Each structure stands twice: as structure tokens, then as C-alpha cells.
Amino acid sequence: METRIFFNPGDSIANIHDYNEAVRKGQIFKREREADDLVIAKGPDDEEYAIFYAKDAQVKPKADKAKPYEIKNRL
Secondary structure, eight states, X not given: OOOEEEEOGGGOSEEESOXXXXXXXXXXXXXXXXXXXXXXXXOTTSSOEEEEEGGGOBSSOOSTTOEEEEEEEEO
């Protein structure tokens, strides 16, 4: 099931082309910084995966810069 949610691209922690690398970096980031829940999302261009804080998700775009992302994993 596809879950699309809006994020401001400027809020991303990292942008990575490889999904497995994005998951690995997200896990490391969360462990090292004791971060809140993170999500791995596929970008609107279908070329990159971005790591965001789950709390930054927007059901409806609040800003002109918010773009739809497809949630692939929650950490």
C-alpha cells in the first residue's frame, strides 16, 4: 500500500540514491543522536530517497515548497 505524505525538501536529514544505504544511514543517525522516529521516503522525482523526522510530515502541504513523498520505511 502506497503512503504519500508531504515534506519540505529542505527539512531532509539526507538524500541518497540507494535505498539500502538510506536505511543504514538512518539507523546510524538515529542510534548516534538518539533521534525521534525517522522515515525513509522516495522523492517526487523517483530518483532519490530522503530521510526525514516523522514529526515533520504534513498530510496537506502547508507551504509552497512541500512536495509529496512515498514512505518506504519507518525507523
